[in-house]
Amino acid sequence: xxxxxxxxxxxxxxxxxxxxxxxxxxxxxLLIAMFIAIPLAIWVVKYKRLAEVLLQxxxxxxxxxxxxxxxxxxxxxxxxxxxxxxALVVYALLPIFQNTxxxxxxxxxxxxxxxxxxxxxxxxxxxxxxxxxxxxVIISGVRTALVLIIGTATLAALIGAGGLGSFILLGIDRNxxxxxxxxxxxxALLAIIFSTLIRLSQRAKPRQLLIGFIxxxxxxxxxxxxxxxxxxxxxxxxAGKLGSEPDVLINMYKDLIEQNExxxxxxxxxxxxxxxxxxxALKNEDVDIYPEFSGxxxxxxxxxxxxxxxxxxxxxxxYQLAKKLLKQQDDLTYLKPMAYNNTYTLAVKKQFAQKNDLxxxxxxxxxxxxxxxxFDLEFIDRNDGYRGLQKTYGLNVKVKSMxxxxxxSAINNQDVNLVDGYSTDSELRQYNLVTLKDNKHLFPVxxxxxxxxxxxxDKYPRIKASLNQLAGRITEKQMSEMNYxxxxxxxSPAKVAKTYLKAQxxxxxxx
Amino acid sequence: xxxxAKSGQPMIxxxxxxxxxxxxxxxxxxxxxxxxxxxxxxxxxxxxxxTTTLKMINRLEEQDDGDILIESKKVKDFDLQDLRWNMxxxxxxxxxxxxxxxxxxxxxxxxxxxxxxxxVAATVDRLLTEVGxxxxxxxxxxxxxxxxxxxxxxxxxxxxxxxPPVVLMDEPFSALDPISRNQLQDLVLMLHQRLHDTxxxxxxxxxxxxxxxxxxxxxxxxxxxxxxxPAKIAQNPANEFVKEFFAHSNTELNLFETxxxxxxxxxxxxxxxxxxxxxxxxxATPLTAVMDQLSREKAISITQNNRAIGTLTxxxxxxxxxxxx
Numbered sequence: 001x002x003x004x005x006x007x008x009x010x011x012x013x014x015x016x017x018x019x020x021x022x023x024x025x026x027x028x029x030l031l032i033a034m035f036i037a038i039p040l041a042i043w044v045v046k047y048k049r050l051a052e053v054l055l056q057x058x059x060x061x062x063x064x065x066x067x068x069x070x071x072x073x074x075x076x077x078x079x080x081x082x083x084x085x086x087a088l089v090v091y092a093l094l095p096i097f098q099n100t101x102x103x104x105x106x107x108x109x110x111x112x113x114x115x116x117x118x119x120x121x122x123x124x125x126x127x128x129x130x131x132x133x134x135x136x137v138i139i140s141g142v143r144t145a146l147v148l149i150i151g152t153a154t155l156a157a158l159i160g161a162g163g164l165g166s167f168i169l170l171g172i173d174r175n176x177x178x179x180x181x182x183x184x185x186x187x188a189l190l191a192i193i194f195s196t197l198i199r200l201s202q203r204a205k206p207r208q209l210l211i212g213f214i215x216x217x218x219x220x221x222x223x224x225x226x227x228x229x230x231x232x233x234x235x236x237x238x239a240g241k242l243g244s245e246p247d248v249l250i251n252m253y254k255d256l257i258e259q260n261e262x263x264x265x266x267x268x269x270x271x272x273x274x275x276x277x278x279x280x281a282l283k284n285e286d287v288d289i290y291p292e293f294s295g296x297x298x299x300x301x302x303x304x305x306x307x308x309x310x311x312x313x314x315x316x317x318x319y320q321l322a323k324k325l326l327k328q329q330d331d332l333t334y335l336k337p338m339a340y341n342n343t344y345t346l347a348v349k350k351q352f353a354q355k356n357d358l359x360x361x362x363x364x365x366x367x368x369x370x371x372x373x374x375f376d377l378e379f380i381d382r383n384d385g386y387r388g389l390q391k392t393y394g395l396n397v398k399v400k401s402m403x404x405x406x407x408x409s410a411i412n413n414q415d416v417n418l419v420d421g422y423s424t425d426s427e428l429r430q431y432n433l434v435t436l437k438d439n440k441h442l443f444p445v446x447x448x449x450x451x452x453x454x455x456x457x458d459k460y461p462r463i464k465a466s467l468n469q470l471a472g473r474i475t476e477k478q479m480s481e482m483n484y485x486x487x488x489x490x491x492s493p494a495k496v497a498k499t500y501l502k503a504q505x506x507x508x509x510x511x
Numbered sequence: 512x513x514x515x516a517k518s519g520q521p522m523i524x525x526x527x528x529x530x531x532x533x534x535x536x537x538x539x540x541x542x543x544x545x546x547x548x549x550x551x552x553x554x555x556x557x558x559x560x561x562t563t564t565l566k567m568i569n570r571l572e573e574q575d576d577g578d579i580l581i582e583s584k585k586v587k588d589f590d591l592q593d594l595r596w597n598m599x600x601x602x603x604x605x606x607x608x609x610x611x612x613x614x615x616x617x618x619x620x621x622x623x624x625x626x627x628x629x630x631v632a633a634t635v636d637r638l639l640t641e642v643g644x645x646x647x648x649x650x651x652x653x654x655x656x657x658x659x660x661x662x663x664x665x666x667x668x669x670x671x672x673x674x675p676p677v678v679l680m681d682e683p684f685s686a687l688d689p690i691s692r693n694q695l696q697d698l699v700l701m702l703h704q705r706l707h708d709t710x711x712x713x714x715x716x717x718x719x720x721x722x723x724x725x726x727x728x729x730x731x732x733x734x735x736x737x738x739x740x741p742a743k744i745a746q747n748p749a750n751e752f753v754k755e756f757f758a759h760s761n762t763e764l765n766l767f768e769t770x771x772x773x774x775x776x777x778x779x780x781x782x783x784x785x786x787x788x789x790x791x792x793x794x795a796t797p798l799t800a801v802m803d804q805l806s807r808e809k810a811i812s813i814t815q816n817n818r819a820i821g822t823l824t825x826x827x828x829x830x831x832x833x834x835x836x
Contacts, residue, residue, distance in 0.1 A: 110604035117569055117602075117679075118620055118669075119595030132610035 007178035010490070015167070019186060022163035025156055026149045026190075028220055029085045031213075033092035033145060038138065041100035042126065051101055058094040066091070066155050067274075074159065074277055078286040084156035084163075091152055092145035099141025103134030136202065143198050150191040154183065159277050160239065160269045160287075164190075169271055173242050175405045175487075236456055236463075239269040239278055239287040244486035244493060245342070245424055245448075245479060247271070249291045251497035253450060255507060256466040264460060270493070275300065283330055288456040289463075294337060295446035297322035302329050315341060318445040326451070333457040335464060336471030337447035340479045344385060344443045345423040347433040352417055360439040361393050364418070371397040374407040374416035384444050385420070392442045423476045426483035435476075469506055522547040522582065522677065522709045523568060529576035530563055530733075538563060538733040541577070550703050550710045552724035554717055556756075560733040561713045565679055568711065569598045581677070596620060599670030599678035599708075603685055605662045607654035607669070613639070614650045617668045624673055638668040642698055660691030664698070671702060680712045684719065690773055696722055717756055721745070729753050767799045769831075771813050771823065774798075779831040780813060780821045789822065798828065 008015065037058075044051040066087060073083035107130060115125045131138075157165030164183045171179030201209060238253050240246030247270045254266040269287065272278045279301050281287040295318060298304055302325040313321065315337075323334040346361060353359075356367050364371065379385040380401055389395040397418065402410060407419040408427040421428065423435060450467045457464070482500060485491045501507035523545040530538040538560045545551045553561040566572040567579060570586055579586045586594060607616050617638055618631040626634075636646040642664040654662055663683060670678055680699070684692040700723060703710055714720055720727045721741045728738040729749075737749035748754040771794045774780055789812040790804050801823070804811050810822045 108604070108606070110602055110606040111608060113571060114600070114602055114606040114608070117571060117595060117598075117600035119592040119623070121592065124623070129608055129610075133608075135610075 003178045004181055007176070007182055011167075011179075011182070015182065015186065018162060018164050018166055018183075019190070021156075021161065022150070022153055022165075022187070022190065024220065024223065025081060025084055025088065025161060025163055026146065026153050026194075027216065029088035029149050029153075030092060030142070030146050031216065031220075032085065033089045033096055033149075034142060036089070037093050037096035038100050041097045042104060042130075045101060045104050048105075051105075055094075055098060055101070058097050061090045062094045064090070066152055067158070070155065070159050071274075071276060071280075074280040075284070078284045079159045079161075079277065079281040080286065081156075081161045083159055084153070084161035087155075088149045088152060092149050095141045095144040095148065096138070097141075099144075100134065100138045103137030103141075104130050106137075107133050139198060139202050143195050146194050146198060147191045150187055150194065154187055157271065158274055160272055160281070166271055169242055173244075173271075234263060235265045235267050236288045236460070237267050237269060237286065239272050239281065239290045241275060241278060241290070242271045244426065244483045246291055247493035248482050248486060248497050248500075249448065250289075251494045252470065252501060253289060253291070253467060255498060255501055256469060257460075257463055259507065260466040261460060261462055264463075282332065282451060282453050285453055285455050287453075289450055289452050289467075291448050292334075292451045293342060293446040293448055294319045294322045295343065295444045297326060297334070297451075299444075302326060312441070313445065315445045315447055319447055319449070331454045333452045333454070333464070335450040335452065336468050337449035338470050338474045339472050340424055340474050340476040341445055341447055342422055342424045342476070342479070343438075343446045344379065345421055345435040345438070346389075346418060347411075347421050347428055347435045348418055349411065349414075350432050350434050353434045353436075358434075358436060360437040361389070361395065361442075362439055364436055365393055365395050368395060368397050371418050372416045373397045373399045373418040373420075374402045374410040375399055375420045376404045376407065377401045379420045384442060388442045392440050424479035424483055426480060426485075426487040428480050429484040430488050473504060474500075520547050520582075521545065522549075523711070524580045525564070525567075525577070526580070527577035528564070528567065528574045528579065530560070530567065530572065531575050536733070538574075541733070541735060543728060543735060543738070545709060545711060546726075547709055548707045549725045550700075550712065550723055552712045552714060552720040552727045553730055554714050554720040554724075554727055554756075555730035556715060558732075559730040561715075561730045562681055564730070565681055565711060565713050568677075569595055569600060569679055596624060596673065597675045597677065599675045601663075601666050601670045601678070601680040601683040603682040605659070605666045605683075605686070607662055607665055609654055612651045612653060613657070613665050616654065616665055617672050619669060620673045626673075634672055635668075638672060641702070642668055658691075659687050660695065663687060663691070663695060667695070667699065667702070671706065671708070674706060675708065677709045677711070680710065682713055682715065685715065688773070690769060690777070692719075699723065729756060767802070768797050770795050770797055771801070774823065774827065774831050775813060775821065777831065777834070779827040779834075780823045781827075782821045791819065794820065802828075 040054065041051075044054055069087045069090065070083055073086055077083050077086065111129060111133070112125075115129045120128065153163050154165030154168055156163045157169050164187045167179050167183030167186075171177065171181075171183060201212070204212075236257065238250045240250040250268050250270060254268060257264060257266055272281075272290075275292075275296060278287065278290055279292075282290060292301070294315070298318065298321060302322070304321070304325065308321065319334075319337050326332045326334045346364065348358060348364075356363075358364055358367075373386075375386055380399060381387065386395075386399065400410075400416060407416070407421065408425075408431055410416045411419045411433070412431045419433075421433075421435075427433070428435065449471075452463070478500070482496050485496045486493050498507060521544045523543075525541055525543040528538055528541040529536065541560075541564065543564075553564060555561045563572055567574050568586065570591060573587075581589070581594075608619075611619070614632070614635045617635045621631045621634060635650065639646040639649055644661065644664060649657075649661075649665075654665070657665065666683065670680075683699075684695050687695065696719060699710070699712075712720075712723060724741055726738060726740055727744055729736045729744070729752075731752055737744060737753050739747075744753065745757060748757055771792065775794060789810055790808065791812045791814050792801050792804075794813050794815050801811055805823075805825045805828070810824045812819050813821050813823055
């Protein structure tokens with residue numbers, strides 16, 4: 001509880017901003033969904049068969065997994081608020097459409113007959129009789145939609161639209177329960193508050209509702225225009241995947257670019273959930289630069305020619321191939337890589353290493369009968385994971401499969417004495433672990449380097465030089481240390497980045 | 512809609528009307544003349560086509576062949592809204608609009624016609640008073656707060672609010688209890704006498720037809736068997752069917768089966784509990800069951816859930832019967 005309060009106090013500013021984004025995205029989506037679904041439902045009441053078809057369609061739309069929908073939207077509309085709102089509108093259609101349709105089509109036919117017999121026009125009948133009678137059902141549909149939207153809007157964080165989801169994603173990544181709770185509780189509270197407001201609005205008079213509606217619309221329109229007008233013109237967008245490491249890196253990129261090209265403004269979009277989203281965004285020029293691993297490029301972003309699939313490659317070869325294929329296939333520029341290799345690693349407690357004189361994985365095989373490993377499920381099943389270890393090193397230990405974050409607690413509690421991990425994980429530093437050298441080069445190479453789209457590479461040639469200053473720098477140990485600063489010591493990524501640049505004399509203090 | 516017909520002239524004429532449902536002819540060559548200012552009743556069993564005939568007059572149904580004339584103009588030549596604004600309509604299901612107050616329901620057509628607010632409000636109050644409901648109490652109630660009989664009183668007010676020359680009533684009282692039905696029959700007769708409107712009234716109840724109609728048309732299977740005044744139909748039924756129908760109707764309204772609840776509701780009892788010891792009856796007991804007791808005693812005590820709510824005397828019963836006849 002105390003931790004939660006502390007986190008809240010620390011991140012109040014961020015939370016308010018996220019809340020604002022969350023509310024904006026949710027309400028805009030709700031309004032759009034209402035403007036589509038309610039008139040549509042009113043129109044199809046007369047055409048029963050068409051209504052059935054539309055109900056089916058909206059139901060099917062709702063079954064599309066939200067991640068898939070976001071993925072499909074990125075190539076069409078890019079990243080950010082637009083695809084998030086489109087996805088949310090799609091989900092909100094069903095409850096609103098269904099309830100409006102049911103609310104109106106289930107009105108007692110004798111009331112319809114009475115309205116006709118009194119010479120009401122279609123419009124008058126709709127506004128004086130049908131809508132007022134159907135209103136409670138329609139409003140309950142709108143409430144359902146809103147609760148759904150507010151919950152689903154947490155996914156908007158995955159595609160750079162911000163909102164409370166960014167807290168949850170960050171919390172999951174940093175194993176910080178307080179952050180997750182902060183995001184989740186805020187989102188739940190938001191749903192409850194708005195749902196209550198909508199329920200209360202049922203008692204308001206139609207005219208008051210209409211005025212409220214118009215105020216909301218004008219507010220959003222104003223907000224939108226304000227942002228458009230204020231958006232800086234010469235802005236480079238640098239994004240990063242979820243986690244402290246990309247966050248620190250993009251802050252370094254920003255500092256380096258702004259130092260050498262003062263006329264350029266850099267906007268940062270940290271904590272993107274999915275690699276594929278980010279890569280699409282880069283190709284769409286919604287994002288201009290982001291740090292990517294050479295291994296990831298070959299594995300999932302480009303098509304590797306058949307002849308070269310499955311070959312063993314040195315770090316240098318991996319990078320060169322990735323660079324060549326990115327240029328050929330997507331016309332993207334891949335700058336020089338940094339030193340560290342963020343790949344799988346095996347880690348043990350420092351005392352354990354000293355006691356058993358462990359330096360390499362080969363050393364480990366000599367004492368393998370006394371080893372119990374806590375491995376991530378995926379690692380156990382991969383050919384470049386435990387299976388490869390068995391084949392290449394003849395390693396054979398007792399294995400417990402564990403959630404990635406649990407492994408570290410397990411080794412700290414001495415439930416296991418060997419874990420897999422990534423070579424720059426902050427936990428290595430946090431729990432005082434040492435990594436064992438992959439002396440037979442089993443693990444694939446994952447070297448980070450800036451990936452730039454063509455537009456920015458052509459327009460700002462000096463950016464290459466700025467970012468290449470990092471080439472060959474940052475060791476695994478340094479990266480792990482910086483991750484530790486952010487994740488455990490709660491330093492801001494911007495500060496950690498700047499501290500590193502200063503120490504390396506890459507940052508010149510303004511005179 | 513111009514109103515030029517004098518009393519006794521044909522107001523509504525149905526000429527060679529044919530109506531099909533799903534290709535099946537339900538009404539074939541129906542001819543009928545309804546005079547201005549008359550209370551005309553269409554009576555028949557269910558499926559006789561009487562409601563369909565009624566609904567063709569305000570075009571809720573369209574005939575497949577033949578013409579319907581109001582005075583001398585075909586209904587299909589009228590502006591639909593104009594036609595309907597000048598024809599009141601009362602439904603069996605009552606169908607008050609549930610989201611509107613009593614006053615809004617009654618004032619609906621005057622408001623659509625563009626009357627000013629004061630005139631609408633005054634009309635609403637006058638009509639409420641006329642149908643025996645206190646405007647202060649009822650004006651702003653919602654339909655769901657009213658009993659069936661009260662609801663249909665409002666339904667009638669709604670139909671006649673703008674004093675239309677024609678009022679159509681589709682079995683308006685068949686869903687009501689016998690007492691309310693009786694009271695409302697009296698009410699529509701009273702209103703008809705004041706307004707001199709042309710009423711077309713559909714019912715399956717011969718008693719009701721005989722009580723209300725200036726003239727009655729007996730329908731069966733889409734045909735009109737006989738059109739005449741109640742007395743003439745009674746004396747000279749056109750055929751066996753009419754005779755049968757007429758005979759069955761003679762079962763009088765059995766007022767003596769009325770539960771005590773009704774008398775309590777209508778105020779035919781004393782609220783004060785009597786000082787002496789009386790025989791007690793639950794309020795669900797029918798009148799017949801307490802007659803015997805009341806032939807010997809002055810009064811009985813009415814109870815609800817074993818709690819005395821008042822006393823009933825023979826005098827009360829006589830007053831009730833007089834009111835119901």
